[in-house]
Amino acid sequence: MRILVTGGAGFIGSHLCERLLNEGNEVICLDNFFTGRKANISHLFDHGGFEMIRHDVTQPILLEVDQIYNLACPASPVHYQYNPVKTVKTNVLGMINMLGMAKRVRARILQASTSEVYGDPVEHPQTESYNGNVNPIGLRSCYDEGKRVAETLMMDYHRQSGVDTRIVRIFNTYGERMLENDGRVVSNFIVQALRGKPLTIYGDGSQTRSFCYVSDLVEGFIRLMNAEGDDVHMPVNIGNPGEFTMNELAAEVGTATGRPVDIEYLPLPQDDPKQRKPNIDRAKALLGWEPTVPLRDGLLKTVQYFERTLTF
Numbered sequence: 001m002r003i004l005v006t007g008g009a010g011f012i013g014s015h016l017c018e019r020l021l022n023e024g025n026e027v028i029c030l031d032n033f034f035t036g037r038k039a040n041i042s043h044l045f046d047h048g049g050f051e052m053i054r055h056d057v058t059q060p061i062l063l064e065v066d067q068i069y070n071l072a073c074p075a076s077p078v079h080y081q082y083n084p085v086k087t088v089k090t091n092v093l094g095m096i097n098m099l100g101m102a103k104r105v106r107a108r109i110l111q112a113s114t115s116e117v118y119g120d121p122v123e124h125p126q127t128e129s130y131n132g133n134v135n136p137i138g139l140r141s142c143y144d145e146g147k148r149v150a151e152t153l154m155m156d157y158h159r160q161s162g163v164d165t166r167i168v169r170i171f172n173t174y175g176e177r178m179l180e181n182d183g184r185v186v187s188n189f190i191v192q193a194l195r196g197k198p199l200t201i202y203g204d205g206s207q208t209r210s211f212c213y214v215s216d217l218v219e220g221f222i223r224l225m226n227a228e229g230d231d232v233h234m235p236v237n238i239g240n241p242g243e244f245t246m247n248e249l250a251a252e253v254g255t256a257t258g259r260p261v262d263i264e265y266l267p268l269p270q271d272d273p274k275q276r277k278p279n280i281d282r283a284k285a286l287l288g289w290e291p292t293v294p295l296r297d298g299l300l301k302t303v304q305y306f307e308r309t310l311t312f
Contacts, residue, residue, distance in 0.1 A: 009036030057094030078183030091146030171239025175214030
């Protein structure tokens, strides 16, 4: 097939492009390089089925494709809060542009949504039927509410125009090609540990997250995109239900790096969720999907990547 991946030069997008090419597809990677990097996809440039377009999804574009994976949006608070208005535009105008294209060329489209649509959840673990506890005027709302509106657009284009849509709600993902400065906890901890600095924990470290290795996430994407049935248009949680406190993650990073770790505790940011864990029963039933890479194994691979690429 001919497949468009927006945000294809990013951390997750580059892994998805690689996997789709390996399966024999033609892949168009579209990216404005705000957080994406050419280094993530440079090894694909000589592949005959790969094409790169520098473009911002907030501007219309028309391409003839069979499938669209819409991943374009900065995903860490450091980057999405840098220009919150642009983050909202990417989520809303970008979604409208991609859905308009899908409608015109009759492409199937998958939206990379997020567990952030659940906000600071009062339901634990979070199921797809939970409507969330989100602050619409907070520092994170440009991303949280932007992704919620994107899901709204997906469902409305499906109901009104028959667009063939899929929605994945991504929980914390980690792996090779994360940005060293992206502010996400796994990369923060690994970079700090490798540089011999204290690990920064916000709050008392009792808040929890669930960590999914990037290859498991990509597998979930592809399974949902190619699934058939009446129920495939509703959101699906893709994440690892293994739950770790920040203090436990810090200890695991110490083991993976082979370094002793000191911890510096700082105040908790506004609207930072206290718990985050997916219920993946729907993914298991609909897709036969569940994660296969344990945190310890995934952290070792991620540490090895940063050891190769980090400038100390």
